[in-house]
Amino acid sequence: MAVFLWRNLFQTTKARMLQQRRASLYNGAHDYDEELIKKKLQQFAGGSINLSKEHSGIGILTLNNSRLMNAFTGTMMLELQERVTELENWKDGKGLIICGAGNTFCSGSDLNAVKAISNSQDGMNMCMFMQNTLTRLMRLPLISIALIQGKALGGGAELTTACDFRLMTPGSEIRFVHKHMGLVPGWGGAARLVRIIGSRAALQLLSRAHGVDPERALHLGLSEGTLSSSDETGSLEEARAWLSQYTEGPASVIQAVKKVVTAGRELPLEAALRTEKDVFGTVWGGPANLEALTRRQKHK
Protein backbone atom coordinates (compact mmCIF):
# COMPACT_ATOMS: atom_id res chain seq x y z
CA MET A 1 0.00 0.00 0.00
CA ALA A 2 2.78 2.42 1.01
CA VAL A 3 4.69 1.62 -2.18
CA PHE A 4 1.51 2.15 -4.21
CA LEU A 5 0.88 5.54 -2.58
CA TRP A 6 4.50 6.60 -3.06
CA ARG A 7 4.39 5.61 -6.76
CA ASN A 8 1.13 7.48 -7.26
CA LEU A 9 2.46 10.64 -5.64
CA PHE A 10 5.71 10.30 -7.57
CA GLN A 11 3.92 9.99 -10.94
CA THR A 12 1.54 12.91 -10.27
CA THR A 13 4.32 15.23 -9.09
CA LYS A 14 6.56 14.24 -11.97
CA ALA A 15 3.83 14.86 -14.56
CA ARG A 16 3.09 18.28 -13.04
CA MET A 17 6.76 19.27 -13.03
CA LEU A 18 7.28 18.09 -16.62
CA GLN A 19 4.30 20.17 -17.70
CA GLN A 20 5.73 23.24 -15.90
CA ARG A 21 9.14 22.77 -17.56
CA ARG A 22 7.60 22.49 -21.01
CA ALA A 23 5.30 25.45 -20.53
CA SER A 24 6.25 27.96 -23.18
CA LEU A 25 7.29 31.49 -22.32
CA TYR A 26 5.41 32.72 -25.36
CA ASN A 27 2.11 31.66 -26.88
CA GLY A 28 -0.71 33.20 -28.89
CA ALA A 29 -1.36 35.75 -26.15
CA HIS A 30 2.04 37.30 -26.96
CA ASP A 31 1.29 37.61 -30.68
CA TYR A 32 3.49 34.57 -31.18
CA ASP A 33 2.65 32.35 -34.12
CA GLU A 34 4.73 29.19 -33.75
CA GLU A 35 3.34 27.44 -36.82
CA LEU A 36 4.09 30.46 -39.00
CA ILE A 37 7.73 30.73 -37.90
CA LYS A 38 8.21 26.97 -38.19
CA LYS A 39 7.09 27.11 -41.83
CA LYS A 40 9.45 30.02 -42.43
CA LEU A 41 12.42 28.34 -40.76
CA GLN A 42 11.79 25.20 -42.82
CA GLN A 43 12.75 27.21 -45.91
CA PHE A 44 16.34 27.70 -44.68
CA ALA A 45 17.71 24.21 -44.77
CA GLY A 46 21.15 22.80 -44.04
CA GLY A 47 23.19 21.22 -41.28
CA SER A 48 21.79 19.14 -38.45
CA ILE A 49 21.60 18.83 -34.68
CA ASN A 50 22.68 15.33 -33.66
CA LEU A 51 22.01 13.70 -30.33
CA SER A 52 23.72 10.61 -29.02
CA LYS A 53 22.57 9.22 -25.68
CA GLU A 54 25.31 7.25 -23.96
CA HIS A 55 24.84 4.39 -21.45
CA SER A 56 26.49 6.52 -18.76
CA GLY A 57 23.47 8.87 -18.90
CA ILE A 58 25.45 11.60 -20.67
CA GLY A 59 24.01 12.96 -23.91
CA ILE A 60 26.15 14.57 -26.59
CA LEU A 61 24.36 17.22 -28.64
CA THR A 62 26.39 18.24 -31.68
CA LEU A 63 25.78 21.30 -33.86
CA ASN A 64 26.68 20.14 -37.30
CA ASN A 65 27.04 22.66 -40.10
CA SER A 66 30.78 22.73 -40.71
CA ARG A 67 30.54 24.63 -44.00
CA LEU A 68 29.21 27.70 -42.16
CA MET A 69 31.17 27.31 -38.89
CA ASN A 70 28.09 25.58 -37.39
CA ALA A 71 25.83 28.59 -37.95
CA PHE A 72 22.18 27.87 -37.12
CA THR A 73 20.08 27.41 -40.25
CA GLY A 74 16.29 27.44 -39.95
CA THR A 75 16.05 23.65 -39.97
CA MET A 76 18.72 23.43 -37.25
CA MET A 77 16.56 25.67 -35.05
CA LEU A 78 13.64 23.29 -35.64
CA GLU A 79 15.81 20.25 -34.96
CA LEU A 80 17.09 21.78 -31.73
CA GLN A 81 13.49 22.02 -30.51
CA GLU A 82 12.94 18.33 -31.40
CA ARG A 83 16.12 17.22 -29.61
CA VAL A 84 15.14 19.18 -26.50
CA THR A 85 11.78 17.35 -26.47
CA GLU A 86 13.67 14.05 -26.78
CA LEU A 87 15.91 15.01 -23.84
CA GLU A 88 12.90 16.02 -21.72
CA ASN A 89 11.67 12.44 -22.12
CA TRP A 90 15.02 10.75 -21.39
CA LYS A 91 14.38 8.87 -18.14
CA ASP A 92 17.97 7.66 -17.73
CA GLY A 93 19.61 10.98 -18.60
CA LYS A 94 21.90 12.74 -16.15
CA GLY A 95 24.13 15.07 -18.11
CA LEU A 96 24.46 16.81 -21.44
CA ILE A 97 27.44 18.14 -23.41
CA ILE A 98 26.73 20.59 -26.22
CA CYS A 99 29.50 20.95 -28.77
CA GLY A 100 30.12 21.87 -32.38
CA ALA A 101 31.43 19.70 -35.20
CA GLY A 102 34.83 20.34 -36.75
CA ASN A 103 36.61 22.00 -33.83
CA THR A 104 34.41 25.07 -33.53
CA PHE A 105 31.29 25.77 -31.47
CA CYS A 106 28.83 27.95 -33.41
CA SER A 107 28.95 31.23 -35.35
CA GLY A 108 25.37 32.24 -34.47
CA SER A 109 22.39 32.46 -36.79
CA ASP A 110 22.93 31.69 -40.44
CA LEU A 111 23.29 35.20 -41.86
CA ASN A 112 21.55 34.14 -45.08
CA ALA A 113 18.43 33.26 -43.09
CA VAL A 114 18.75 36.36 -40.91
CA LYS A 115 18.76 38.55 -44.00
CA ALA A 116 15.71 36.84 -45.45
CA ILE A 117 13.65 37.22 -42.27
CA SER A 118 14.83 40.72 -41.37
CA ASN A 119 11.23 42.01 -41.18
CA SER A 120 9.90 42.70 -37.72
CA GLN A 121 7.21 39.97 -37.53
CA ASP A 122 9.56 37.14 -38.56
CA GLY A 123 12.34 38.48 -36.35
CA MET A 124 10.11 38.59 -33.28
CA ASN A 125 8.68 35.12 -33.97
CA MET A 126 12.20 33.68 -34.44
CA CYS A 127 13.31 35.36 -31.22
CA MET A 128 10.35 33.89 -29.28
CA PHE A 129 10.85 30.47 -30.87
CA MET A 130 14.51 30.37 -29.80
CA GLN A 131 13.78 31.76 -26.32
CA ASN A 132 11.16 29.05 -25.81
CA THR A 133 13.59 26.34 -26.92
CA LEU A 134 16.61 27.60 -24.97
CA THR A 135 14.53 28.09 -21.83
CA ARG A 136 13.41 24.46 -22.06
CA LEU A 137 17.03 23.45 -22.68
CA MET A 138 18.17 25.34 -19.59
CA ARG A 139 15.42 23.71 -17.51
CA LEU A 140 16.22 20.13 -18.56
CA PRO A 141 16.76 17.97 -15.49
CA LEU A 142 20.25 17.25 -16.80
CA ILE A 143 23.52 18.87 -15.78
CA SER A 144 24.67 20.60 -18.95
CA ILE A 145 27.98 21.83 -20.31
CA ALA A 146 28.78 23.91 -23.37
CA LEU A 147 32.09 22.62 -24.68
CA ILE A 148 33.52 25.64 -26.47
CA GLN A 149 36.13 25.00 -29.11
CA GLY A 150 37.01 27.62 -31.69
CA LYS A 151 34.35 30.30 -31.76
CA ALA A 152 31.02 30.86 -30.02
CA LEU A 153 29.68 34.00 -31.71
CA GLY A 154 26.33 35.83 -31.59
CA GLY A 155 23.59 33.27 -31.10
CA GLY A 156 26.36 30.70 -30.44
CA ALA A 157 27.52 32.76 -27.43
CA GLU A 158 23.88 32.96 -26.30
CA LEU A 159 23.49 29.19 -26.53
CA THR A 160 26.45 28.71 -24.15
CA THR A 161 24.58 30.69 -21.49
CA ALA A 162 21.66 28.23 -21.60
CA CYS A 163 23.98 25.55 -20.17
CA ASP A 164 24.81 25.10 -16.49
CA PHE A 165 28.56 25.20 -17.14
CA ARG A 166 30.97 26.26 -19.85
CA LEU A 167 34.34 24.62 -20.53
CA MET A 168 36.70 26.19 -23.06
CA THR A 169 39.58 24.79 -25.07
CA PRO A 170 42.86 26.70 -25.52
CA GLY A 171 42.51 29.39 -28.21
CA SER A 172 38.70 29.40 -28.11
CA GLU A 173 36.57 32.51 -27.83
CA ILE A 174 33.08 33.56 -26.69
CA ARG A 175 31.94 36.74 -28.34
CA PHE A 176 28.64 38.58 -28.15
CA VAL A 177 28.98 40.29 -31.54
CA HIS A 178 25.41 41.61 -31.55
CA LYS A 179 26.36 45.28 -31.17
CA HIS A 180 28.35 45.09 -34.39
CA MET A 181 25.22 43.73 -36.09
CA GLY A 182 23.16 46.65 -34.79
CA LEU A 183 21.41 44.25 -32.40
CA VAL A 184 21.20 43.03 -28.85
CA PRO A 185 20.94 39.34 -27.94
CA GLY A 186 17.43 38.02 -28.56
CA TRP A 187 17.68 34.35 -27.62
CA GLY A 188 17.74 35.17 -23.89
CA GLY A 189 21.53 35.52 -23.86
CA ALA A 190 21.59 38.92 -22.14
CA ALA A 191 19.24 37.95 -19.31
CA ARG A 192 21.15 34.73 -18.65
CA LEU A 193 24.58 36.41 -18.94
CA VAL A 194 23.63 38.94 -16.24
CA ARG A 195 22.70 36.06 -13.95
CA ILE A 196 25.97 34.27 -14.65
CA ILE A 197 28.54 37.09 -14.40
CA GLY A 198 26.58 40.05 -12.96
CA SER A 199 25.25 43.16 -14.65
CA ARG A 200 28.50 45.17 -14.74
CA ALA A 201 30.56 42.51 -16.45
CA ALA A 202 27.64 41.66 -18.78
CA LEU A 203 27.34 45.32 -19.77
CA GLN A 204 31.04 45.37 -20.59
CA LEU A 205 30.86 42.22 -22.74
CA LEU A 206 27.75 43.32 -24.65
CA SER A 207 28.72 46.95 -25.18
CA ARG A 208 32.30 46.32 -26.24
CA ALA A 209 31.53 43.15 -28.19
CA HIS A 210 35.12 41.94 -27.89
CA GLY A 211 36.05 38.29 -27.74
CA VAL A 212 36.44 36.64 -24.33
CA ASP A 213 39.36 34.20 -24.22
CA PRO A 214 39.51 31.21 -21.82
CA GLU A 215 41.58 33.10 -19.23
CA ARG A 216 39.21 36.08 -19.07
CA ALA A 217 36.16 33.80 -19.09
CA LEU A 218 37.57 31.92 -16.14
CA HIS A 219 38.26 35.17 -14.29
CA LEU A 220 34.70 36.43 -14.96
CA GLY A 221 33.14 33.16 -13.82
CA LEU A 222 31.80 32.64 -17.34
CA SER A 223 33.84 29.47 -17.76
CA GLU A 224 34.40 26.69 -15.26
CA GLY A 225 37.73 25.64 -16.65
CA THR A 226 40.13 25.51 -19.58
CA LEU A 227 40.71 22.06 -20.98
CA SER A 228 44.21 20.99 -21.93
CA SER A 229 43.22 19.47 -25.24
CA SER A 230 41.96 21.50 -28.18
CA ASP A 231 41.18 18.66 -30.56
CA GLU A 232 37.65 17.38 -31.00
CA THR A 233 38.05 13.90 -29.52
CA GLY A 234 40.43 14.84 -26.70
CA SER A 235 38.38 17.80 -25.47
CA LEU A 236 35.15 15.79 -25.57
CA GLU A 237 36.82 13.09 -23.51
CA GLU A 238 37.97 15.70 -20.97
CA ALA A 239 34.51 17.28 -20.84
CA ARG A 240 32.96 13.84 -20.22
CA ALA A 241 35.39 13.19 -17.37
CA TRP A 242 34.68 16.63 -15.86
CA LEU A 243 30.93 16.12 -16.06
CA SER A 244 31.00 12.60 -14.69
CA GLN A 245 32.11 13.85 -11.26
CA TYR A 246 28.63 15.44 -11.00
CA THR A 247 26.59 12.71 -12.68
CA GLU A 248 27.68 9.78 -10.56
CA GLY A 249 24.65 8.13 -8.94
CA PRO A 250 21.08 7.23 -9.92
CA ALA A 251 19.42 9.34 -12.62
CA SER A 252 16.38 10.02 -10.40
CA VAL A 253 18.60 11.69 -7.78
CA ILE A 254 20.79 13.67 -10.23
CA GLN A 255 17.64 14.92 -11.98
CA ALA A 256 16.14 15.90 -8.63
CA VAL A 257 19.30 17.87 -7.76
CA LYS A 258 19.09 19.80 -11.02
CA LYS A 259 15.36 20.47 -10.50
CA VAL A 260 15.79 22.01 -7.06
CA VAL A 261 18.65 24.19 -8.28
CA THR A 262 16.60 25.33 -11.30
CA ALA A 263 13.75 26.25 -8.96
CA GLY A 264 16.11 28.15 -6.65
CA ARG A 265 17.60 29.99 -9.61
CA GLU A 266 14.34 30.94 -11.29
CA LEU A 267 11.57 31.22 -8.75
CA PRO A 268 10.77 33.56 -5.87
CA LEU A 269 11.75 31.95 -2.57
CA GLU A 270 8.33 30.67 -1.52
CA ALA A 271 7.63 29.06 -4.89
CA ALA A 272 11.15 27.58 -4.94
CA LEU A 273 10.60 26.12 -1.49
CA ARG A 274 7.32 24.54 -2.59
CA THR A 275 9.00 23.05 -5.66
CA GLU A 276 11.82 21.75 -3.46
CA LYS A 277 9.19 20.05 -1.28
CA ASP A 278 7.59 18.45 -4.35
CA VAL A 279 10.93 17.22 -5.67
CA PHE A 280 11.90 15.96 -2.22
CA GLY A 281 8.69 13.92 -2.28
CA THR A 282 9.83 12.15 -5.43
CA VAL A 283 13.08 10.87 -3.86
CA TRP A 284 12.08 10.39 -0.20
CA GLY A 285 11.45 6.70 0.35
CA GLY A 286 12.46 6.04 -3.23
CA PRO A 287 14.75 3.17 -4.27
CA ALA A 288 18.05 5.11 -3.89
CA ASN A 289 16.97 6.47 -0.51
CA LEU A 290 15.90 3.04 0.82
CA GLU A 291 19.09 1.44 -0.43
CA ALA A 292 21.20 4.13 1.27
CA LEU A 293 19.29 3.56 4.52
CA THR A 294 19.99 -0.18 4.30
CA ARG A 295 23.69 0.45 3.62
CA ARG A 296 23.98 2.85 6.60
CA GLN A 297 26.80 4.57 4.79
CA LYS A 298 29.24 6.78 6.76
CA HIS A 299 30.28 10.00 5.03
CA LYS A 300 33.82 10.25 6.32
Ligand SMILES: CC[C@@H](C(=O)O)C(=O)SCCNC(=O)CCNC(=O)[C@H](O)C(C)(C)COP(=O)(O)OP(=O)(O)OC[C@H]1O[C@@H](n2cnc3c(N)ncnc32)[C@H](O)[C@@H]1OP(=O)(O)O
Ligand atom coordinates in the same frame (compact mmCIF):
# COMPACT_ATOMS: atom_id res chain seq x y z
C1 LIG B 1 19.86 37.32 -34.48
C2 LIG B 1 21.26 37.48 -34.85
C3 LIG B 1 22.31 36.96 -33.93
C4 LIG B 1 21.68 36.02 -32.96
O1 LIG B 1 21.12 35.03 -33.41
O2 LIG B 1 21.78 36.28 -31.76
C5 LIG B 1 23.40 36.23 -34.68
O3 LIG B 1 23.89 35.22 -34.30
S1 LIG B 1 23.88 36.94 -36.12
C6 LIG B 1 25.30 36.01 -36.62
C7 LIG B 1 26.51 36.44 -35.85
N1 LIG B 1 27.67 35.82 -36.43
C8 LIG B 1 28.42 36.40 -37.33
O4 LIG B 1 28.20 37.53 -37.72
C9 LIG B 1 29.56 35.56 -37.86
C10 LIG B 1 30.17 36.17 -39.13
N2 LIG B 1 31.31 35.37 -39.56
C11 LIG B 1 32.54 35.54 -39.07
O5 LIG B 1 32.80 36.42 -38.27
C12 LIG B 1 33.58 34.60 -39.58
O6 LIG B 1 33.07 33.87 -40.67
C13 LIG B 1 34.03 33.58 -38.47
C14 LIG B 1 32.87 32.84 -37.86
C15 LIG B 1 34.82 34.34 -37.39
C16 LIG B 1 34.96 32.53 -39.09
O7 LIG B 1 36.03 33.14 -39.74
P1 LIG B 1 37.08 32.26 -40.56
O8 LIG B 1 37.63 31.22 -39.69
O9 LIG B 1 38.02 33.21 -41.22
O10 LIG B 1 36.20 31.49 -41.66
P2 LIG B 1 35.30 32.12 -42.82
O11 LIG B 1 34.94 33.52 -42.55
O12 LIG B 1 35.97 31.84 -44.12
O13 LIG B 1 33.98 31.23 -42.66
C17 LIG B 1 33.78 30.03 -43.34
C18 LIG B 1 32.46 30.12 -44.05
O14 LIG B 1 31.44 30.18 -43.06
C19 LIG B 1 30.58 31.27 -43.34
N3 LIG B 1 29.94 31.72 -42.10
C20 LIG B 1 30.51 31.84 -40.90
N4 LIG B 1 29.60 32.23 -40.01
C21 LIG B 1 28.44 32.38 -40.67
C22 LIG B 1 27.12 32.74 -40.29
N5 LIG B 1 26.82 33.08 -39.01
N6 LIG B 1 26.17 32.74 -41.20
C23 LIG B 1 26.43 32.41 -42.50
N7 LIG B 1 27.67 32.05 -42.92
C24 LIG B 1 28.65 32.03 -42.02
C25 LIG B 1 31.51 32.29 -43.95
O15 LIG B 1 30.78 33.29 -44.62
C26 LIG B 1 32.33 31.41 -44.86
O16 LIG B 1 31.57 31.08 -46.00
P3 LIG B 1 32.11 31.48 -47.48
O17 LIG B 1 32.22 32.96 -47.45
O18 LIG B 1 31.07 30.95 -48.39
O19 LIG B 1 33.43 30.81 -47.60
